[in-house]
Amino acid sequence: MSDQLTAAVVGGSGFTGGELLRLLTGHPDFEVAQATSRQYANKSVGSVHPNLRGTDLRFSAPDDLASVDILFAATPHGVSMQHIDGFQEAADTVVDLSADFRLQTADQYDQWYDGHERPELLEKSVYALPELHREDLPGADLIAAGGCNATATIMGLYPLFQAGILGGDEQVVVDVKVGSSEGGASGGKASSHAERSGIVRPYAPITHRHEAEIEQELGLRVSFTVHAVDMIRGASATCHVFPNERVTKGDLWKAYRGSYEDEPFVRMAAGGGGVYRYPEPKAVAGTNFAEVGFELDPRNKRLVVFSAIDNMMKGSAGQAIHAANIALGLEETAGLDFLGLHPVGAP
Amino acid sequence: MSDQLTAAVVGGSGFTGGELLRLLTGHPDFEVAQATSRQYANKSVGSVHPNLRGTDLRFSAPDDLASVDILFAATPHGVSMQHIDGFQEAADTVVDLSADFRLQTADQYDQWYDGHERPELLEKSVYALPELHREDLPGADLIAAGGCNATATIMGLYPLFQAGILGGDEQVVVDVKVGSSEGGASGGKASSHAERSGIVRPYAPITHRHEAEIEQELGLRVSFTVHAVDMIRGASATCHVFPNERVTKGDLWKAYRGSYEDEPFVRMAAGGGGVYRYPEPKAVAGTNFAEVGFELDPRNKRLVVFSAIDNMMKGSAGQAIHAANIALGLEETAGLDFLGLHPVGAP
Amino acid sequence: MSDQLTAAVVGGSGFTGGELLRLLTGHPDFEVAQATSRQYANKSVGSVHPNLRGTDLRFSAPDDLASVDILFAATPHGVSMQHIDGFQEAADTVVDLSADFRLQTADQYDQWYDGHERPELLEKSVYALPELHREDLPGADLIAAGGCNATATIMGLYPLFQAGILGGDEQVVVDVKVGSSEGGASGGKASSHAERSGIVRPYAPITHRHEAEIEQELGLRVSFTVHAVDMIRGASATCHVFPNERVTKGDLWKAYRGSYEDEPFVRMAAGGGGVYRYPEPKAVAGTNFAEVGFELDPRNKRLVVFSAIDNMMKGSAGQAIHAANIALGLEETAGLDFLGLHPVGAP
């Protein structure tokens, strides 16, 4: 154990922080040196995250950060940028899970958020998604884990760009369905069980901030709408794509296989038999997998792309660990080998 | 009570049949003369539909149809057309809830289904949706209740055509989310609780048959995709519309109010405060209301229209009763005054 | 309409207040003269209760109470007793839905709650449940609607006392399962969708306050435990009863029929065929019905009694309207004729 790397999680009481702590606890190469929470300082991690009540981790206040090999910041948007100096002092490698360092320019940031305090760091940070940025991750100082809805969308559309099927000026509608864990651990009336169960609720009908990430990563403007539905984990993106040229199923299989066949965390599901014929959040719940699939709609000259992830995993904590593994030269899949459950609920 | 009209429900053991029986039982102007079910003949209606176990209705075999004022056929697609002569012998007014008489030409039918046995009846039948066909319903012999997903979509888009905002050649993507009651009462592995809970499942990614009805009623080709999500009742249509000309919120309010302000079963919900800012299936569960709303997305020159119905009510049995009320000269809202519940689950 | 009675709802923005407003809106003999809410004063009722957004009701502050025929207080425990004078000034008949006036003595109250401010009113109030107190309701000034879990339990056990099968010294375990609407509209972390979905959570393992009501109404001490499960509406009580003497199914049917066969809102469900063989919250969701049933377990000399209600209806607002109808000499079932839905979700 003497050669294990030390890790800290700042903001460990939120949902994302809890997932990071779980993944790090089960990771062969990391030990958790610190888990911070101002609200729950000195309380056991298990009193907040019941799945961890068998561990002996305790929260500490975020005021004294331990010196660690890697620090994961699961702090809210706007908070990470305030504390980034402290984070970087505490650790050579910082993985931030907020939106603070995902966009590459202050202009972009200002357009979607409210003024960046440390704009000079934006171009230095690496967007975490390994399927797009595997080459940039080794040795990175500052890594920004992507947004969950953006990740689901990007995973679905990326091969179409790599293969030249899309160029960037096409009409693309992205209709996303997400679970309640996206809203975080803080509660509130709209996310109470009685008000939120069984819903199909347009919670971001237009101008969802993840549009900015998609545009940055793909060079494509998308018409983006997010609905909240009755699940806990999961983000499912249905991309209605209108290519300029005719495309065949063969073209599509070639494109997706070309991009993903060597990817350890991408599975194709496109119209086979059985109950689960296309990507579904249930099929990847609890895992770091993204599922991607498609159908052609010749009647409407449309290509429909489906992708599904667990927003807490591939869309957040799992993506962060995956990127950290690459950044630190570890086995890429270390700590991320859970296969998911069948059957599994909402999800 | 001597002036009550008599009604029969053929296919009374299915979900739609049960809703018809419930509505007719509570209707001031109808009494249920017959409820048929081959499988449950001689059993009490309450043994199948537990909400009706306080009534004394019993199923009879469908072989001997009583002579009634109105007959509702809740039989599967393809079955209604086989028995239509018997239905019309039994009752002057037949309301069919299957897809058999929704399309107006045999060509249309053949394109989406498998050959019509009584094509000469197609042009005589009236599509039930009162908001579009109120004038045609009084005295109609054969009424075809619309499909649930088509109804949700049509209710959302119709005012744009009435107001001239859409002409029929625009790009429109319709992304529908539906509950498990759409699958009917028969069960099956994919609809088992363990496999279906918590899903976002592309169950009709392309070429859903309700496209045909939408095209017929609106004169618009739509790119249509249906997802199954975790609710029981409800159909929610999100229409991503790309108008040819710039449109303002004022134009939209004018269009929707113009079409719907006198409609007893349409409510607008477009971005007010509170938890339920847009149309939601939960807000109309159990009722005959359709909720309609919209947002403008200038960045993408897009108009997003939301509509929500209870697929068993406005999308089926409620629409049928509403149309029957008009056809027979009754109070239009009779028997349909339930306001729905808050809070209410899935839904 | 000139002969309609006027009604006020104090505390109209909570779940119970919303149900009262819905029921009064659809009631043939009442019109809503006032709906109060301090938090939502001047806002439309529909902005809080989406099922009522077709009505034109608005909340007013509770400071100026209108003079009405009947006032329903849907205020929290401890608040009703503070304002009871004002309520009684405003209306000749007050129906309180809190726990403040359910127990008949200050001693009882002190044992389970924290000191009563108006103990002299306790013996004057009538416990609302019509199946037990129909005789006492006509002309009552102050009516206390029973607690939901107590109501479910009492409805299940009452016939055993009426028929002399239980005397009061028997061992009775009551294991209750309830939905999230019992927690009210205010939210909070434990009731957030992500934390509350899919649970079986012992939320009142011992000493639930409704024990006091059961003991008062039946003269029986019960071992009472309440679990929160994944539904919105509904309370289901399973009573494990160990009678002192041997009892037969015939005895039981006689007892339950004796108590309930003329009751308009009680249904028996005891082991028939079909999917819904026993009482289930889903079968009564949205309605004022209680379902009651039983099984004998000779191996363990046990009688198992099942009862199911909608906690918002028979367990609260519906019970209140039912009692009000009787108190004011109206048709007993007026405004309570909704039969419920099939299928219906959680519930």
Added chain:
Amino acid sequence: MSDQLTAAVVGGSGFTGGELLRLLTGHPDFEVAQATSRQYANKSVGSVHPNLRGTDLRFSAPDDLASVDILFAATPHGVSMQHIDGFQEAADTVVDLSADFRLQTADQYDQWYDGHERPELLEKSVYALPELHREDLPGADLIAAGGCNATATIMGLYPLFQAGILGGDEQVVVDVKVGSSEGGASGGKASSHAERSGIVRPYAPITHRHEAEIEQELGLRVSFTVHAVDMIRGASATCHVFPNERVTKGDLWKAYRGSYEDEPFVRMAAGGGGVYRYPEPKAVAGTNFAEVGFELDPRNKRLVVFSAIDNMMKGSAGQAIHAANIALGLEETAGLDFLGLHPVGAP
């Protein structure tokens, strides 16, 4: 890898079979040599169990069993006993997950089931639960994994017997709540999503067969009732216990710690702070953990014991792997290290 043990799963397409395949796939000491399914022979395992669609396993017909180190039979009750000779020919160690070999005498079996074909094997089989039978497992030929509801109950009550708090003649009521995965993968009307969502359904009001196992393992007759509730995985047992002597919390903590403090898969949860104060199925979903806790109810001289497991894991496949690890001399927790998720849905 050359020193891995080979394993077969007979009946691999059911829910339990799928969990066995998942656990064996991720187990460091096993490789899956065969997964049988008559219905899905030659199809990929991933076409039935979507979480395994990244693996290259395929089902084979059960007619030719490979020779393996260990065979897991996930066949229905009554089927295992017919094929037990073939199973034992194929493998030195057989772990049966049906009810066929759980009871120790033919008399017991006949009382609860329908005649045993191989009664001579009953006394040779070992009941799998390691917390009770760890000593008997090493080298066992035939191991019978316990029933899920029995396991939940036994885990809750066992320490009371070990510590002498219960002797066997006490009154004990066990009220169990279970998820839909208990019903298996085959579907059916009562388990369809529309009929089963949001339920509290008494599905085994009396004489559930798992009473036999509890009686055998604890020497206690229990009044046992099982309710189906809205979750997928999970069994939660609430045991209402009436001890003959007064018992203190100190006695209880001592008893439970005495039995379980060295157990790798048991966690105590008895009234601490936070949202999850007692055992909950959600807190153990996907894991092999059992959670156990209690409260004292002096008013009713009652002890309430709560226990929660994942019925597919501790209640079935996880218990089987745990027992197999011990039987074959492997690390006891191998392959069972998943900590579960937070938050997680139904569950």
